[in-house]
Amino acid sequence: MPATLIYPTPEDVETAFYKAIVQRDLIALMSVWAEDDEIICIHPTGAHLSGFAAIQTSWRSILGGSARMEIRRQRVARWNGMLISVHHMIEHLHLNKKVNGPIQATHIYLRGPHGWRLTCRHASPGGAPMLIPEKERRVLH
Amino acid sequence: MPATLIYPTPEDVETAFYKAIVQRDLIALMSVWAEDDEIICIHPTGAHLSGFAAIQTSWRSILGGSARMEIRRQRVARWNGMLISVHHMIEHLHLNKKVNGPIQATHIYLRGPHGWRLTCRHASPGGAPMLIPEKERRVLH
Numbered sequence: 080m081p082a083t084l085i086y087p088t089p090e091d092v093e094t095a096f097y098k099a100i101v102q103r104d105l106i107a108l109m110s111v112w113a114e115d116d117e118i119i120c121i122h123p124t125g126a127h128l129s130g131f132a133a134i135q136t137s138w139r140s141i142l143g144g145s146a147r148m149e150i151r152r153q154r155v156a157r158w159n160g161m162l163i164s165v166h167h168m169i170e171h172l173h174l175n176k177k178v179n180g181p182i183q184a185t186h187i188y189l190r191g192p193h194g195w196r197l198t199c200r201h202a203s204p205g206g207a208p209m210l211i212p213e214k215e216r217r218v219l220h
Numbered sequence: 221m222p223a224t225l226i227y228p229t230p231e232d233v234e235t236a237f238y239k240a241i242v243q244r245d246l247i248a249l250m251s252v253w254a255e256d257d258e259i260i261c262i263h264p265t266g267a268h269l270s271g272f273a274a275i276q277t278s279w280r281s282i283l284g285g286s287a288r289m290e291i292r293r294q295r296v297a298r299w300n301g302m303l304i305s306v307h308h309m310i311e312h313l314h315l316n317k318k319v320n321g322p323i324q325a326t327h328i329y330l331r332g333p334h335g336w337r338l339t340c341r342h343a344s345p346g347g348a349p350m351l352i353p354e355k356e357r358r359v360l361h
Binding site (some may be wrong): 115117119121124125126127155156158159160161162163164167172182183187189198199201203204205217 | 302303304344
């Protein structure tokens with residue numbers, strides 16, 4: 080399990096997560112997760128994955144496709160504590176520049192010995208407004 | 221907005237939330253939410269509700285049905301901080317004793333001037349194991 084990267088803030092973890100998807104970099108993607116076998120990843124399909132191995136296998140399959148993939152996100156809300164930070168976002172999945180989604184995603188970040196890491200991603204389809212221009216996006220605090 | 225109830229722990233909020241559903245008590249159900257118009261409730265249908273009024277209207281409709289409704293839950297994981305607590309659960313919706321679901325639910329609780337309150341419920345269908353006996357349920361923390 081990669082353990083050398085330090086993420087000083089939850090935002091750093093989040094940036095690394097989405098960058099790894101664009102770059103189809105499985106090692107980078109897995110480096111954002113907490114070093115805990117009780118990490119959880121729920122895909123928009125409803126699939127519930129628990130533990131590093133299961134999550135890695137699933138993302139290897141996702142990142143192994145041939146379409147150019149990018150996730151653009153609107154940050155809807157953040158709740159920040161000393162050791163826990165939660166971000167709720169609306170994601171728009173771009174596959175070969177075609178917009179899919181929206182997806183609603185709740186990310187839970189924990190601060191541990193290697194800085195902040197992702198410990199739970201809960202993603203599900205639907206219910207979101209269409210893409211909103213950057214200047215109108217709502218960001219709390 | 222109800223503000224008189226004090227919930228000393230996130231578990232107290234959670235118990236009150238599910239009890240209010242069984243009792244179809246809209247006032248009790250709304251009393252568990254944080255006094256913040258940026259509260260979020262995502263239903264398993266994908267509907268994204270934001271703010272007290274929208275969430276109240278939706279739950280009034282849900283609780284207004286005639287079927288006996290109960291949600292049984294398995295706690296999958298908890299992450300507890302000083303001011304933020306996150307619980308991830310698998311829910312099984314019982315309507316007139318028939319089991320529907322499963323539903324995956326992430327609840328975010330915040331500690332404020334009136335104790336703990338629910339600030340975000342993210343629910344989505346699918347992906348869960350079937351009901352597990354109480355003694356085998358996994359509780360972290």
